[in-house]
Structures are given as C-alpha cells and as structure tokens.
Amino acid sequence: MPPRRPTQRDIAERAGVSTATVSYVLSGRRGGAKPPPPETRERVLRAVAETGYQLDHAARSLRRQRTDVVALMYPAPSSPWSDRLAEELQVAAAGRGFAVVALPVITGASTAAILRVLKQRYIDGAVLLPDCPLDGAELAALAAQGCSLVVFDDDLEPGGFDVVRQDRASACRAAVERLIGAGHRRVAFLAHADEHGGALADVKMRSYTDGLVAHGIAVDPELVRPVADSRSDAYAAVRDLLRRPEPPTALLSATDRAAVDGIWAARDLGVAVPDQLAVIGIGNIPEGLMISPALTTVGAAALDFSREVARLFERLDASAPLPGVELAATWELITRASG
Amino acid sequence: MPPRRPTQRDIAERAGVSTATVSYVLSGRRGGAKPPPPETRERVLRAVAETGYQLDHAARSLRRQRTDVVALMYPAPSSPWSDRLAEELQVAAAGRGFAVVALPVITGASTAAILRVLKQRYIDGAVLLPDCPLDGAELAALAAQGCSLVVFDDDLEPGGFDVVRQDRASACRAAVERLIGAGHRRVAFLAHADEHGGALADVKMRSYTDGLVAHGIAVDPELVRPVADSRSDAYAAVRDLLRRPEPPTALLSATDRAAVDGIWAARDLGVAVPDQLAVIGIGNIPEGLMISPALTTVGAAALDFSREVARLFERLDASAPLPGVELAATWELITRASG
DNA sequence: CTGAAAGCGCTTACAG
DNA sequence: CTGAAAGCGCTTACAG
Incomplete structure (x- = not known):
C-alpha cells in the first residue's frame, strides 16, 4: 500500500502553522503583504523536506484556474522541426515556471483523447504545428474559453488565436515552375501514400499537377508514385523509373527523405544528378545538406521558432484576451545543387 | 472577456436535475445502481450540446485521484524509437480512455519543470526511455506515491517500478569484438560530443577502449572523433581519417546516422565498404537498411514495445501495487553488409 | 503577522 | 430513481 501523500495540512500540523502559511511559504506569493518571517519559513521548509511533500497539481490548478503547462501538438512522426520547436518552447517555458508537454497526433489512432487534453483544460496554451486535426470552429471555441493558441495554418483566419502563415502552396508551385522552366517535360512525382494523406499531401499533389497542366504538359500516371513516406519504397521506385525506356x-x-533516397538510387545507377535527373524535395530537413549534390528543396529557410514561442507567452501573460494576428513564416524554394 | 466556462451546475439547472445526475449521465458510471432513464439522460445531453460543456480535468482529477493521462519521457531529440513507442502507447491508451503526453527532455535545459509533471501527479504513469534524468531514489519515491512506472535502464534494480533491460554494454562490446576478430587493428571511433554525453555515451566509449585494450591494441587518440551527433561533422571527420597516411x-x-555519413564519405572517396573500411553503427535506425552496403549495427532487433506498453497498463489497472519486475529487450549485434 | 473559512468543479456514498 | 452534501487539496481575500 502506498502511504498517503502528505498534504499541506500535514505540513501545517508538523510545523505548527496554518495551511495558509504553508501555502504562502511554498508559493512565495502573498498579494502585496509581507512574506512570513524566516523562522516560520524554516519550520515549514523543514517539514516539507522531512515528509517529501509535493504540491498536488490538480488541486492547485482547480483553485488557480491555470495549469502552468503548455503543449506542442504536431502530426507524428516527429521531425527536426517539431524537435526544434519542442526545444525552444521548453527553454522559454522553464524561465517562466511552465512545463511543456508534446502531443504527437498519430494518424489513424483516435484523436479523441488528445483533443480532450486541449478541451478539458489540461493546459493553458499550445502551439499547433501544421495539419493538426482541429478546425476553425474548434479553435475558436478553445480560444473563447481562455486557451492561448498559436496555430500554423495556411487557410484559417485568426480569431482569438494567432495564425502562422507558411504559404506552402506557393512554394511548392515554385519548385514545379523551376523544373519546367529548366526545360523538363518528364517530371516524376513521389507522392505521399494514401494513409499519410491530408491537407498538405493534397497541396503538394495539386502543385505538381496544376504546374504541369499550366504549361500544357499531360500528367503521366506512370510518373506518380505514392512512395514518399517510405525510404525503401522511394529508392525502389526511383530505380524503377530510371530504368524505363523513357x-x-x-x-x-513530397518529402526530402524520399528525395534523398532518389538521389542515392540515381547515383547507384550511374545517373548524374542534376544533369540527367534534377531532384527537388519538400520540407528542408538537415539531411538534404549532407547528400551530394546538396538537395534543392522547399521549406522554411531557418530552423527558428522564436517569434512563435514569444507570441504564445505574450498571450499567456496578457491580462485581457489578445486579438488574433497573423505571423509570417513563409516557405521558400531553397536552391541548392540537385535541381 | 471569455464567457465563463459552463459547469455541471449550469447543466443541472438547464436540465432541471441535480449535479449528481449530470455527473452520472456524463460518466456512465453509477456504482452498480441503475443509470438515469433515457428521458433524463436526453435532457442532460441536450443541455451539454447547447452549452458546449466540457468536463474540467483538474476538478475531476482532484476528486477521483487519478488523471487518466500517461506520459512517455525520453531524451530529445526524438528518434524512430521514441516515435514508435509514442504510437504504440497512444493506440493502447485510446482504448482505455487514457491520453498520452510526450515529455522530451532537452539536454541543457532545466529538468525541474519536467520532473514536476511526474512528481506533482500530473499523470498516472509513464514509460521512461533510456537515459532519463531520474535516479533510483526518485523513481522509488514516485512509485511509492502510486505512480506507475516502466523504466528502461541497464543498472537500476526494480523497486515498485519495472525495469526494462537492454544490456547495451554487452552489445556494444560485441561490435568491437567483431571488428577486432576480423583482424582489424586500426579501428576509428566516432564518439558522442561532450554536450551529448551521459551514461550511454560512456558505455559506448568504454566498450571501444576496453575492447581494444583487451586485445593489446593501444587507443590512438587520432582515431577518436567527437562527431557522432552531427551529420556534417561525421562526414568531414571520416573523409579526413581516410586521407591520412595510415x-x-x-x-x-556511436550513432547509426554518423555511420551512414561515414559510408557516404568512403563511397565518395572510392573506398570500398566493407573491404577497405568495415563500418558498424550503434542504434539500429531504419536508415541503416537503406544505405548500400546495409549497415551492420547494434540495437534492439525489433521496433516493438508491446510488452512494455502492456505492462504499464497492467500496473495502472492493478488494484494493489505490483512488485517491480525485469523485462528483457536485449540489444544485439545486427550483422549486415557493412562490417 | 497568522489563521479560519470559502470555494475552485467535480464524484460518490448516502438518505429519501 | 434522484438529490443534498461532503470532500478531494489547494489558494486567497478577509478578519483578527
């Protein structure tokens, strides 16, 4: 049987003070009035040390109506982007006494439990990376209940929450234009697999087809392969494509990872990149810089979320609700050697 | 001003019932007695729908003394392993009404906030991946307070919590033995950088040096490079090593990623792997299967955490505290083509 | 300077 | 079948 956790009442008895005094000592907070004198303070702290007392988060949250926890929500699996944001968030949060929890959203698994974390006030605020499963109405409802939200989305209008614009469609389209502009007519596309579908997958696919069609090039289904989410499938698909008569x-x-695998496949077949095969990825992951030739890609230019993180804490610190604003973190075509 | 969140009291008034009835309807729980009749039920549910009522997590947790949240703690950055465990945990949790939060531990950032999540009963239980910043005493204290814990660690003894053994040291040593056994005398080591130090970094380094020394081979400091955590550094370091006179x-x-970069560097210099350079990584990431030649590595054989996840929920479901047990998830030398 | 007391929003034995 | 009431462990205006 685990012994009952000590409560502030236990500490108070042990130290011969009231629970109010215990709370004042532990929180250091005292609404303007003087803090308890050192002697009282010490008795309390000694009792805390002796019993191993720990604050009860649920009780404090209920009473204070805030949790001092912020979340980072992102579609799984994690990426260098989500990792970096988690790091920046945690550094900023530590300085303000906030804890950070990550909420990876598993495609296919039920999202009910994870949405509960937002809706039932487990947290005071959150950054939502692109393609999280919440629509504008749900976000507005959360914001109206006092949840501070910074949301990466290219379509939503701000409304009680902030929206970070990446303009991914334009950047993807620029990649297609670059290839066609360089004279390419047979452009293959490594698409997301169906089970990794979603808004962004559609944006990528549409950029590809619209780009071709806008230049009078028919879309050849043979050149479109749903292999962007699997390294081994991507490698095999590109090898297969390169061995075709045409x-x-x-x-x-659709992913940098598959693009890198494509470059490997080309290299293994003696196909020169970019001379015989121009390659452009999407996502701008660090690995793209490592391969030779370096990967031309589409994505955010810098691995830096300081503005978004700062904005989240502005919201949390604000005494009155802030209006929603738009932040720009625009995706770009990042031209390197591969295409 | 955000309108006050509706409470069960608001719902009760609106539906013309008591808060007890509201709670019974919403929880579906009723300690054996009959549930409220359909008519009552409907009135309550209508009021809930009209007001957009959401349960208050803090209040419920305080009252029920459980949170229905489990955590996954792991040293950042994330890896295919942490991603996979997050997924398995989430699938298992969803079926039981649990939410999952991930707690990436940022090296260098303060761990105080993150430890609070465990100690202040933010969660009912957690899986701790290797090298989390909690010692045996802290874990025992948490367990004694009723927190269900499954901990990956090669040294700790179980004590109110379960320990998953990987035996990483033996597996790393086996890799060194394989290289020396194949006749190699000049074995380079890509070590972790100092800032990525920790227990595992030490294990890896010691396996390397002990292995060499056991066979009468002096450790040549020139062959040890602290580049395993940076792809570009690893590539450059291996190129440099291969251009030396000897x-x-x-x-x-120390990492598969750096090993893969090393293979690239060798290929780019025309050095044959494994004939002119045998390469072994540590970690067994999926990428190791993609490169040619496939990477020999050290790690868990299967990306499968079902036993660990099942055990966590066994603990959570148990009416009395379970004794701590050891689970085996032993690391192996996984022999592929590169070394 | 300190304490008694109310109350945050739930759940659940218990009485009717 | 339903409701009044206690209580989970805190914080904080308020009284002394």
Missing part, C-alpha cells in the same frame, strides 16, 4: 529527367518529391 | 580499416560509430 525515364524522367526531373523528380519532385 | 587510414583506419574499420570504423565504429
């Missing part, structure tokens, strides 16, 4: 001369990939 | 004939890397 191989593609350019490759756009 | 290049190494084998390479052990």
Whole structure:
C-alpha cells in the first residue's frame, strides 16, 4: 500500500502553522503583504523536506484556474522541426515556471483523447504545428474559453488565436515552375501514400499537377508514385523509373527523405544528378545538406521558432484576451545543387 | 472577456436535475445502481450540446485521484524509437480512455519543470526511455506515491517500478569484438560530443577502449572523433581519417546516422565498404537498411514495445501495487553488409 | 503577522 | 430513481 501523500495540512500540523502559511511559504506569493518571517519559513521548509511533500497539481490548478503547462501538438512522426520547436518552447517555458508537454497526433489512432487534453483544460496554451486535426470552429471555441493558441495554418483566419502563415502552396508551385522552366517535360512525382494523406499531401499533389497542366504538359500516371513516406519504397521506385525506356529527367518529391533516397538510387545507377535527373524535395530537413549534390528543396529557410514561442507567452501573460494576428513564416524554394 | 466556462451546475439547472445526475449521465458510471432513464439522460445531453460543456480535468482529477493521462519521457531529440513507442502507447491508451503526453527532455535545459509533471501527479504513469534524468531514489519515491512506472535502464534494480533491460554494454562490446576478430587493428571511433554525453555515451566509449585494450591494441587518440551527433561533422571527420597516411580499416560509430555519413564519405572517396573500411553503427535506425552496403549495427532487433506498453497498463489497472519486475529487450549485434 | 473559512468543479456514498 | 452534501487539496481575500 502506498502511504498517503502528505498534504499541506500535514505540513501545517508538523510545523505548527496554518495551511495558509504553508501555502504562502511554498508559493512565495502573498498579494502585496509581507512574506512570513524566516523562522516560520524554516519550520515549514523543514517539514516539507522531512515528509517529501509535493504540491498536488490538480488541486492547485482547480483553485488557480491555470495549469502552468503548455503543449506542442504536431502530426507524428516527429521531425527536426517539431524537435526544434519542442526545444525552444521548453527553454522559454522553464524561465517562466511552465512545463511543456508534446502531443504527437498519430494518424489513424483516435484523436479523441488528445483533443480532450486541449478541451478539458489540461493546459493553458499550445502551439499547433501544421495539419493538426482541429478546425476553425474548434479553435475558436478553445480560444473563447481562455486557451492561448498559436496555430500554423495556411487557410484559417485568426480569431482569438494567432495564425502562422507558411504559404506552402506557393512554394511548392515554385519548385514545379523551376523544373519546367529548366526545360523538363518528364517530371516524376513521389507522392505521399494514401494513409499519410491530408491537407498538405493534397497541396503538394495539386502543385505538381496544376504546374504541369499550366504549361500544357499531360500528367503521366506512370510518373506518380505514392512512395514518399517510405525510404525503401522511394529508392525502389526511383530505380524503377530510371530504368524505363523513357525515364524522367526531373523528380519532385513530397518529402526530402524520399528525395534523398532518389538521389542515392540515381547515383547507384550511374545517373548524374542534376544533369540527367534534377531532384527537388519538400520540407528542408538537415539531411538534404549532407547528400551530394546538396538537395534543392522547399521549406522554411531557418530552423527558428522564436517569434512563435514569444507570441504564445505574450498571450499567456496578457491580462485581457489578445486579438488574433497573423505571423509570417513563409516557405521558400531553397536552391541548392540537385535541381 | 471569455464567457465563463459552463459547469455541471449550469447543466443541472438547464436540465432541471441535480449535479449528481449530470455527473452520472456524463460518466456512465453509477456504482452498480441503475443509470438515469433515457428521458433524463436526453435532457442532460441536450443541455451539454447547447452549452458546449466540457468536463474540467483538474476538478475531476482532484476528486477521483487519478488523471487518466500517461506520459512517455525520453531524451530529445526524438528518434524512430521514441516515435514508435509514442504510437504504440497512444493506440493502447485510446482504448482505455487514457491520453498520452510526450515529455522530451532537452539536454541543457532545466529538468525541474519536467520532473514536476511526474512528481506533482500530473499523470498516472509513464514509460521512461533510456537515459532519463531520474535516479533510483526518485523513481522509488514516485512509485511509492502510486505512480506507475516502466523504466528502461541497464543498472537500476526494480523497486515498485519495472525495469526494462537492454544490456547495451554487452552489445556494444560485441561490435568491437567483431571488428577486432576480423583482424582489424586500426579501428576509428566516432564518439558522442561532450554536450551529448551521459551514461550511454560512456558505455559506448568504454566498450571501444576496453575492447581494444583487451586485445593489446593501444587507443590512438587520432582515431577518436567527437562527431557522432552531427551529420556534417561525421562526414568531414571520416573523409579526413581516410586521407591520412595510415587510414583506419574499420570504423565504429556511436550513432547509426554518423555511420551512414561515414559510408557516404568512403563511397565518395572510392573506398570500398566493407573491404577497405568495415563500418558498424550503434542504434539500429531504419536508415541503416537503406544505405548500400546495409549497415551492420547494434540495437534492439525489433521496433516493438508491446510488452512494455502492456505492462504499464497492467500496473495502472492493478488494484494493489505490483512488485517491480525485469523485462528483457536485449540489444544485439545486427550483422549486415557493412562490417 | 497568522489563521479560519470559502470555494475552485467535480464524484460518490448516502438518505429519501 | 434522484438529490443534498461532503470532500478531494489547494489558494486567497478577509478578519483578527
């Protein structure tokens, strides 16, 4: 049987003071009035040390109507972007006494439990990376209940929450234009698999097809492969494409990882990149810089979320609700050597 | 001003029932007695729908003395392993009404806030991946307070919590033995950088040095490079090593990623792997299967945490505290083509 | 300077 | 079948 956790009442008895005094000592807070004198303070702290007392988060949250916890929500699996944001958030949060919890959203698994974390006030605020499963109405409802939200989304209008614009569609389209502008007519596309579908997958696919069609190029279904989410599938698909009688001369990939695998496949077949096969990825992951030739890609230019993090804490610190604003974190075509 | 969140009292008034009835309807729980009849039920549910009522997590947790939240703690950055465990945990949790929060521990940032999440009963239980910043005494204290814990660790004894053994030291040592057994005498080591130090970094380094010394081979400081945590540094370091007058004939890397970069560097210099340079990584990430030649590595054989996840929920479901047990998830030398 | 007391929003034995 | 009431462990205006 685990012994009952000590409460402030236990500490108070042990130290011969009231629970109010215990709370004042522990919180250091005292609404303007003087703090308890050192002697009282010490008795309390000694009792805390002796019993191993720990604050009860639920009780404090209920009473104070805030949790001092913020969340980072993102579609799983994690990425260098979500990792970096988690780090920046945690550094900023530590200085203000906030804890950070990450909420990876598993595709396919039920999202009910994870949405409960937001709706039932487990947390005071959150940063939502792109493609989280919440619509504008749900976000507005959360904001109206006092949840501080910074949301990465290219379509939503701010409304009690802030929206970070990446303009991913334009950047993806620029990649297609670059390939066609360089004279490519047979452009292959490594698409997301169906089970990794979603808004962004659609944006990527539409950028590809719209780009081709806008230049009078028919979309050849043979050149579109749903392999962008699997390294081994991507490698095999590109090898297969390059061995065809009429191989593609350019490759756009929905993920940088698959693009890198494509470059490997090309290298292993003796196909020169970019001369015989131009390759452009999407996402701008660090690995793209490591391969030779370095990967041309589409994505955010810098691994830096300081503005978004700062904005979240502005919201949390504000005494009155802040209006929703738009922040720009625009995706760009990042031209390197591969295409 | 955000309107006050509706409470069960508001729902009760609106539906013309008591708060007790509201609670019974919402929880579906009723200690054996009959549930409220459909008519009452409907009135309550209508009021809930009209007001957008959401349960208050803090109040419920305080009253029920459980949170229905479990955590996954792991040293950042995330990895295929932490991603996979998050997924398995979430699937298992969803079926039982539990939410999952991830707690990435940022090296360098203060761990105080994150430890509070465990100690202040923010959660009912957690899986701790290797190298989390909690010692045996802290874990025992948490367990004694009723927190269900499954801890990956090679040294700790179970004590109110379960311990998952990986035996990483033996597996790392086996990698060194394999290289030396194959006749290699000049074995380079890509070590962790100092800032990525920790117990595992030490285990890896010791396996390397002890292995060499056990076979009468002096450790050449020139062959040890602290580059395993940076892809670009690893690539450059291996290129540099291979250009030396007396290049190494084998390479052990503290991370698979750096090992893969090493293979790239070798390929780019025309050095054959494994004939001119045998390469072994540590970690068994999926990427190791993608490179050619496939990476020999050290790690868990399968990306499968079902036993650990099941055990966590066994603990959570148990009416009385369970004794701590050891689970085996032993690391192995996984022999592929590179070394 | 300190304490008694109310109350945050739930759940659940218990009485009717 | 339903409701009044206690209480989970805190914080904080308020009284002394």
